[in-house]
Amino acid sequence: MSELLRRRVEALLAEADVAVAGTRPQDIQVHDPRFYARVLAQASLGLGESYMDGWWDADALDVLLYQLMKARLDERVHGIGEIRDAVVARLFNPQHGRRSYEVGRRHYDLGNDLYAAMLGKRLVYSCGYWADADDLDAAQEAKLDLICRKLALRPGQRLLDIGCGWGEALKFAAERYGVSGVGVTISQEQAEHARRLCAGLPVEIRLQDYRELDGRFDAAMSVGMFEHVGDKNYRRYFEVVRRVLAPDGLFLLHSIGSNVTRHRTDPWIARYIFPNSMLPSARQIAAAYEGLFVLEDWHGFGADYDRTLQAWRSNVEAAWERLDRRYDERFRRMWRFYLAGSMASFRCRHAQLWQLVLSPHGVAGGYRAPR
Numbered sequence: 001m002s003e004l005l006r007r008r009v010e011a012l013l014a015e016a017d018v019a020v021a022g023t024r025p026q027d028i029q030v031h032d033p034r035f036y037a038r039v040l041a042q043a044s045l046g047l048g049e050s051y052m053d054g055w056w057d058a059d060a061l062d063v064l065l066y067q068l069m070k071a072r073l074d075e076r077v078h079g080i081g082e083i084r085d086a087v088v089a090r091l092f093n094p095q096h097g098r099r100s101y102e103v104g105r106r107h108y109d110l111g112n113d114l115y116a117a118m119l120g121k122r123l124v125y126s127c128g129y130w131a132d133a134d135d136l137d138a139a140q141e142a143k144l145d146l147i148c149r150k151l152a153l154r155p156g157q158r159l160l161d162i163g164c165g166w167g168e169a170l171k172f173a174a175e176r177y178g179v180s181g182v183g184v185t186i187s188q189e190q191a192e193h194a195r196r197l198c199a200g201l202p203v204e205i206r207l208q209d210y211r212e213l214d215g216r217f218d219a220a221m222s223v224g225m226f227e228h229v230g231d232k233n234y235r236r237y238f239e240v241v242r243r244v245l246a247p248d249g250l251f252l253l254h255s256i257g258s259n260v261t262r263h264r265t266d267p268w269i270a271r272y273i274f275p276n277s278m279l280p281s282a283r284q285i286a287a288a289y290e291g292l293f294v295l296e297d298w299h300g301f302g303a304d305y306d307r308t309l310q311a312w313r314s315n316v317e318a319a320w321e322r323l324d325r326r327y328d329e330r331f332r333r334m335w336r337f338y339l340a341g342s343m344a345s346f347r348c349r350h351a352q353l354w355q356l357v358l359s360p361h362g363v364a365g366g367y368r369a370p371r
Contacts, residue, residue, distance in 0.1 A: 005036040016071035018064060025060035026067045032056070043077045048268035048341075052333045061336060062310075065344035074266075112166070112193055114327065117319035118312045123166035123193070126224035126254060127305040127353045131371070136311035139304070144172040147221055149370040150297070150357050151250050153177040157218035160184075160244060162210050163225025167194025167203070174201045182215070184208040210240055218246050226255040230278050231263055234288035242292045247360050251293065256305075257282060257352040273338050279351065293358035296367035302353040305346040313339045 010020050019027045030036075032055035038046040050056060058064040068074060115123055121137040128139025129146050147169065153159065155178030161170050164183025167190075173179050180202035185191050186209060194205040210225075220241055229237050241251050258279040264270070265277045286295075313336075320332065327335075345351040357367065 002033060002036070005040060006033070009036045009039055012073055012077065013068075016067040016073055018067050026058060026064040028056050028058050028064065030056045040077070043267070044074055045267040045271065048272070048334075048337050051337050052272075052330050054329075054333070061340035062343040062347075065341050066347050069344050069350055070348045110189075111324065111326075112189055113324060114316070115166070117323060118316040120311070120315060122168045124168050125165055127256075127301070128308045128311075129301065130304045130307050131301075136308065136315070139308065139311075141172075144169055145176070146370060147223065147252055147254065147355075148173050148177050150252055150355070151219045151221060153179050153219060155179065158182075158216070160213070160215075160217040160220040162213075162220065162222040162241070163228075164190070164194060164205065165224070166190050167197045167205060169221065169223055170194070170203050170205075171198050171201060174198070174203055179219075182206065182217070184210060184213065211236065213240055213244050215244055216246060217244055218249050219251070220245050220249065221252040221254070223252075223254040224256075226253060227277050227279055228274070229280075230276065231280070231284055234280065234284060238289045238292050242360060245360060249360065250296070250363075251358045253285075253354075253356045253358065255280060255285075255354055255356075257285070257302075257354045259350060259352065269338075269341075272334055282354075285354075285356070289358060293360060294362040295356065296359050296363055297355075297357040297369035299355040299357075299369065299371070300352055301355075302346050302349065302351060305351070305353050306343050309339055309343045309346070313343075 013020065013028065017026070020030055021027070032050070032053075035050050035055045038050050038055075040046075042049070051061075112123070115125065119125060120140065122140050122144075124140045124144070127143065128136060129143035130139045131142070133139035133142050151159070153173060157179045159170065159173055159179045159181040161181060161183040164170055164185050165187075167183055170181045170183045174181060182204045183194060183198075184206045185194065186207070188207060191205050191207045198205065210229075222241075226237070245251055256279055258281050261281040261283055262279070265274065265279065269277065289295075316335065316339075320327075342351075346353070357369065359367070
């Protein structure tokens with residue numbers, strides 16, 4: 001039986017131009033023969049967990065995962081638990097109530113030291129804009145400035161940041177464009193850091209779910225947060241934004257997107273990286289804001305995320321020996337698999353990065369989108 005399983009896995013890998021015990025960057029070196037049964041039984045979850053457990057390696061993990069995704073093996077091999085996960089996703093709302101804070105506790109509260117090592121000069125955990133940038137810090141500054149220009153920010157305006165992270169975007173907008181602002185996050189670690197970062201600026205940071213928002217804002221942005229909203233809540237999300245945004249205001253949504261409509265995320269990602277996350281499709285986004293907003297601009301630059309992730313990987317690997325010992329070897333392999341898988345997904349264009357600019361009634365005379 002074990003020989004049959006090995007041959008089955010090797011045949012699947014060959015379809016992606018991957019060999020077991022080969023010498024190319026994408027080839028797999030199997031250290032534990034239990035790998036074959038685990039992958040066939042658990043698909044992506046088994047592949048990721050067996051890597052974390054040290055059962056296999058590849059010289060270039062991102063290249064290997066790119067080959068597998070390009071051959072769409074991730075869509076053809078399904079684990080025995082995926083049907084259950086699909087049913088649960090359909091029946092329940094995992095981003096509601098206290099569950100909406102779970103990703104904050106399990107991912108964003110891991111430790112600011114890890115993110116400081118990985119993200120560069122600014123703690124900005126979203127895709128950089130590399131059109132005219134040569135390094136990560138320049139790409140992140142270019143992205144922040146692009147957002148402010150798309151929102152046409154002016155001194156004296158009040159800006160809302162939904163999912164403000166560590167406060168870098170609000171700080172940038174307040175210092176460069178003279179606005180005041182409110183940022184909301186579901187991460188205790190992020191909120192505390194953002195308050196220190198924005199001390200002395202007209203910025204308020206709240207540990208708050210977006211559904212609890214109140215007040216009125218001249219402009220609003222949400223950068224890398226919509227992936228945690230969930231399809232059962234998309235409409236409510238846009239209703240909240242519409243309620244707090246001034247009639248002549250602009251809203252910028254920056255989100256990873258999927259080419260196809262789904263109702264759950266990859267099982268390994270859900271278990272180890274982003275619990276209760278979900279990538280929206282263009283159809284889901286458009287349906288959710290229909291009747292609430294006018295689409296002024298839809299800008300895609302997903303290929304820039306591969307380059308951003310490569311920079312993050314270089315940073316964190318260079319700093320690893322200086323990090324706290326609580327990040328053990330299994331965690332390190334988990335983080336490597338996460339970053340490499342994300343690179344592969346953007347590289348093969350299965351995942352996208354979108355920036356939408358929306359207005360409540362349409363910009364009088366038309367909107368000219370900065371690039």
